[in-house]
Amino acid sequence: MRVCYIIVSWLIFFTMSDLFAQKITVAEYIDTYKDWAISEMKRSGIPASIKLGQGILESGFGNSKLATEANNHFGIKCGSAWKGEVAYHDDDKKNECFRKYKDAKESYTDHTNFLTNNKRYASLFEYKSTDYKSWAKGLSKAGYATDPNYPQKLIELIERHELHVYDTGVSSSKRTSTTSSRTRPTSAKDDFATFNLVDYPIRENNRTSYVLAKEGDTYTSLSVELDMMPWQLPRYNEAKASDKISEGDIIYIQPKRRKAEKGKETHTVSGNETMYSISQTYAVKVARLYTLNRMEKETEPNAGDVLNLRKKKK
Secondary structure, rough: OOHHEEEEEEHHHHHHHHHHOOOOOOOHHHHHHHHHHHHHOOOOOOOHHHHHEEEEHHHOOOOOHHHHHOOOOOOOHHHHHHHOEEEOOOOOOEEEEEEEEOHHHHOOOOOHHHHHHOHHHHHHHOOOOHHHHHHHHHHHHHHOOOOHHHHHHHHHHHHHHOOHHHHHOOOOOOOOOOOOOOOOOOOOOOOOOOOOOOOOOOOOEEEEEEEEOOOOOOOHHHHOOOOOOOHHHHHHHHOOOOOOOOOOOOEEEOEEEEOOOOOOOOOOOOOOOOOHHHHHHHOEEHHHHHHOOOOOOOOOOOOEOOOOOOOOOO
């Protein structure tokens, strides 16, 4: 009788252990964390698909030891700047130091901060929030992971689970809802889903979307009106948030390019044009204009000067 009791006890124990150790599926992971990924995308510009994809890849869709014991979904190591709790885990080397979070949400937030505050990832933010392929390749190039196949794995994962649909800024439960009068339809070239088509029609110059400012607009008011993060418009327009905007000014809602479109090889300077005004005219970054023309930064061209807008062919 005692033997039977022991056997039954062990069966119950193993059944309960399996129950508590039950892993979540990829679909459950996506459903749980998609809204956080979208929220962080709106805060920083990091594609929701990239964040979800990295979370799935780095944490075994939430089932890895690092994720379950340290709430670390992105494999971020301690580093000299980390002052929080830590967990030790074998990775490239044995017993490496990883960041430990109080919950998964803190991990998602810190992943954003890790990328935005690290200079090695600065070039990534020149890509659109819908360009997940460039982000995947850029992360690998910047050294986020040692696996040479990391970009391909991330892109394949994003496309298999259609994570790129979240780069519109709308979760799956809302994507089928009727578009309101204040919302524009989403398309592959759009970064956001809440521009006002009536008040601020979206235009395009050199494959870069922009709007025309109205009287009284500021970078702050436009950011609110266009449902964009406060840092985006000043950064995309190479300006300060406090800089004045005049009616009719071109305000880019995406990063400018490194060269003008084909057919616009040069520009002849006239009147009081500046490097900045020329940059805004052609949607070419100011720093790139200085490089293309071998000019010292903060110097201005003279009327009649011919500036290169694209790299000269040899």
